[in-house]
Each structure stands twice: as C-alpha cells, then as structure tokens.
Amino acid sequence: MLPILDRYLIRKFLGTFFFILAIVMAISVVFDVSERIDDFLESNATFWEIITVYYGNFVLYYGNLFSHLLIFITVIIFTSKLAQQSELISILAGGVSFNRLLRPYFISATILVIIALLLNHFVLPMSNKARIDFHVEHLWNSFKIRENNLHREIEPGVIAFAESINLEYNTAYRFSIEKWEDGKISEKIITDRAIFNPEDSSWTLRYVTHRKFFEDGEESLRREISLDTLIPVVPKDFGERPEIAATLGYNELNEYIEKEKLKGSDQVVFFEIEKHQRTSYPLATYILTLIGVSIASRKARGGIGLHIAMGFVIILIYIFVMKVSTVAATNAGVNPLISVWIPNIVFLILAILLYSKAQK
Structure with a gap:
C-alpha cells in the first residue's frame, strides 16, 4: 500500500493530466470540425462514422502524440500550485527529501509511459489504419506522385x-x-x-x-x-503516402523498412523516424517530468503564471529541436535513430542542471 503522500500526489498528477487532456482534445475536435465541415457535408460518410471512426481515432492518435508535452504542462501546473500554497515547503520541512518527493511523480509518469508504449506499438497502428482509410475514402483527393526522377x-x-x-x-x-x-x-x-x-x-x-x-x-x-x-x-x-507508416505494427514496420531499402526508396527515412519516435516520445515523459518538478517546486513571485510561461517556452524549444533533428535526418542524411533521440539527450542534460538547482 502506497503512503498517503504518494497517493495524494499520484491522484493530483493523473487527475490533472486527464482533465487537461480532455480539454485540449475537445478544443482540437471543435477546430477540426470547423475546418472539415464542408468536406464532411460533401462526403458520403454517415454521422456515426464521423463520430466513431474519424473522431474516435482522431482523439486517440493526437491525444497520445502530444501526451508527453501535456504531461509536462500537468506537472508544471499542479506542482506550482502546491508550491504557491506552501504545501511543498511543508512536505520538505517535514523531513521528506526532494528525491523522495520525486517518487510519486515517477510512478505516475511510468503508468503513462507504459500506456503510451502499448498504444504506439500495438493499438494505434490499427486505429490509424481506420482513420487513414476514412481519409482516403471520404476526405483526400486521389493520391498523386509529385516527385520526379x-x-x-x-x-x-x-x-x-x-x-x-x-x-x-x-x-x-x-x-x-x-x-x-x-x-x-x-x-x-x-x-x-x-x-x-x-x-x-x-x-x-x-x-x-x-x-x-x-x-x-x-x-x-x-x-x-x-x-x-x-x-x-x-x-x-x-510513391507511398508517408502516413502509411503510422498504420503498421512493430513487426510490419520493420519488414516494410527492409523491403523499401531493397527498392532503394528514399522514403525509408520517414519510416525509420516513425519507428524510433514510438519509443522516444513516451520515454521523454521522464525527462519532462523531472524538468517540470525542478522548475515548479520553487515558490516564485510570479506565481503559477510564471511557471506556466516558462513551461511553454521549454515546450517550444523542445519542438524546435525535435523539428530540426528530424529535418537533419530527412535532408542531411543524419542517422534517424540519432536524430530522433537528440531532443531527449539535450533535454536530459537540461533536466540534470535544473534538478541540481531545484529547491531541496
């Protein structure tokens, strides 16, 4: 049985995360509906297909895709709130070390990492196939190969x-x-x-x-x-739509990569990036959790707003590094495995530096 402190922080962590996830996905669905309403009206898709096949899989895919970033915002928000209300100060003053305080955070992060890994490698390929099949049948124009030579x-x-x-x-x-x-x-x-x-x-x-x-x-x-x-x-x-990579299970993806290599396809790099991102994105949760706790555990004059602003700046930098490293793989010939893990390595170094300066 977990101690009361662990149960309290885990409940705060997971509760805040799923609440934020629900809000973000609801907003995303509203924006997507407003953008695609004309396409839906012109298609022969039924209302039930749009809700279950398209938006059911839409929420599953994008919710999981951005989950590690939402987890980071979650940690920032509820930890900052605990710090502003002096709860963390009381916990630390009561003899609980900062390392011990991190335990419920990493228990919660592990639960979410396991869910994300299972989704990425086993569930989402089937879900993505249904979503992309819906796109092909009702939303996308016929596929064209625009490349030459x-x-x-x-x-x-x-x-x-x-x-x-x-x-x-x-x-x-x-x-x-x-x-x-x-x-x-x-x-x-x-x-x-x-x-x-x-x-x-x-x-x-x-x-x-x-x-x-x-x-x-x-x-x-x-x-x-x-x-x-x-x-x-x-x-x-x-030519294949790059989106097909998201519809392949782990073994299928490996087989497809080997087949494309034999063909001399220049699309191999996109499939290798997809393969490595399925593991690197979930594991980034641990790094971003450590950064979030290290930043938000200190009571600041700017309050929660300052911590959230710092969190968004870090997210923007993370996305920028991720995009640059991906472009390096697709256009500069950098090994996809290295390019995918560069953002995690860079932010792991940042996490260690912030942890060393965190309020102990």
Whole structure:
C-alpha cells in the first residue's frame, strides 16, 4: 500500500493530466470540425462514422502524440500550485527529501509511459489504419506522385526508373529498366511511355529501345513500337503516402523498412523516424517530468503564471529541436535513430542542471 503522500500526489498528477487532456482534445475536435465541415457535408460518410471512426481515432492518435508535452504542462501546473500554497515547503520541512518527493511523480509518469508504449506499438497502428482509410475514402483527393526522377530496385540487380508517374492513368513517362550483373550493366530497356494494365498486372511499353551489353564490349540494339510484358512493379510502388507508416505494427514496420531499402526508396527515412519516435516520445515523459518538478517546486513571485510561461517556452524549444533533428535526418542524411533521440539527450542534460538547482 502506497503512503498517503504518494497517493495524494499520484491522484493530483493523473487527475490533472486527464482533465487537461480532455480539454485540449475537445478544443482540437471543435477546430477540426470547423475546418472539415464542408468536406464532411460533401462526403458520403454517415454521422456515426464521423463520430466513431474519424473522431474516435482522431482523439486517440493526437491525444497520445502530444501526451508527453501535456504531461509536462500537468506537472508544471499542479506542482506550482502546491508550491504557491506552501504545501511543498511543508512536505520538505517535514523531513521528506526532494528525491523522495520525486517518487510519486515517477510512478505516475511510468503508468503513462507504459500506456503510451502499448498504444504506439500495438493499438494505434490499427486505429490509424481506420482513420487513414476514412481519409482516403471520404476526405483526400486521389493520391498523386509529385516527385520526379524516381527509381526502385524491383529485384536484386534490377532497377526501374521513371521520370514521372501519373497514377490516374497508370502511366510512367520516360520509363526504363536496368539489369546489373557483377557491378556492370548487362541490359537496358527504355520507353517513352509505360502503361500499367491492372486487369492482368502487365505493362504496355510504347516506343521501346532494348539494349544488351556483352562482356567483349559489344552491344545489340532493338527498337519496337509496342511491347507487352510483365514487370514486378506497379505504379504506386514509386510513391507511398508517408502516413502509411503510422498504420503498421512493430513487426510490419520493420519488414516494410527492409523491403523499401531493397527498392532503394528514399522514403525509408520517414519510416525509420516513425519507428524510433514510438519509443522516444513516451520515454521523454521522464525527462519532462523531472524538468517540470525542478522548475515548479520553487515558490516564485510570479506565481503559477510564471511557471506556466516558462513551461511553454521549454515546450517550444523542445519542438524546435525535435523539428530540426528530424529535418537533419530527412535532408542531411543524419542517422534517424540519432536524430530522433537528440531532443531527449539535450533535454536530459537540461533536466540534470535544473534538478541540481531545484529547491531541496
């Protein structure tokens, strides 16, 4: 049985957190409804589907996504209130050490971390699939691949290139396939236009140039106006919505990353970031909890307002560092594992410094 002090602080922690979470999610839903009301009216989604499928999963996803930041605000608010009412001073003066005071905070944080980890790795992928399926069916326009000069390794040593893809017409422009053996190109097929036939998964190539390269340096050249062939790739393989990462379970995500690496996909980094964030975000709760207690436990002349302002400044800095590190992974080639954990490492150092100066 936990001591009275622990039960009191845990009740304060969890009660304040879920109250703030409910308020933030209610406000988020109101803003989202006002933004999407026209889309809902134009879609064929029923009111029940909008409430249960869309907003049920909307609250689950965004509530969990920002939970570690809301936990930080929670700690700031209720700890600052305890400090302003001199309750913390009484507790510390009564012989309770600051380290002992942290115990109920970290018990509460652990409960929320476990919930977040279970949601991230097991529950949310299914929830996100339902939410994104709703988007695809009722809200999103048809998916378009806007990138140019795309390439995929469709088989070991076989690489497909496309200057551009039009999914609406299942057509790849300036399409080519290269076959490589022992580091040398052995065959290349170039076509002005390749049309995918969904009925039998075949491709129709228009204005084809077929070149073969031999070991003696000779090559053969053949041209055809039209050629029907089977190629183990479909147009959508050249581009996926990044949101699909959120619909994959842990094992599925690992398998998908390995498959995309074999294809030479430049989208791999987004999926690796998603994989690592599922663990790094919940564990940031411990760091932000320590920062929150260290800041708010000291009675300040500015009161709760000053502590909340400091909390929001720290959150903004955390989000900024998180965004910069993510961009470093996607655009500068930084390892996704390192980039995802950089914000936690930076703020762990800050947490230790603030803890050393906290009111003991």
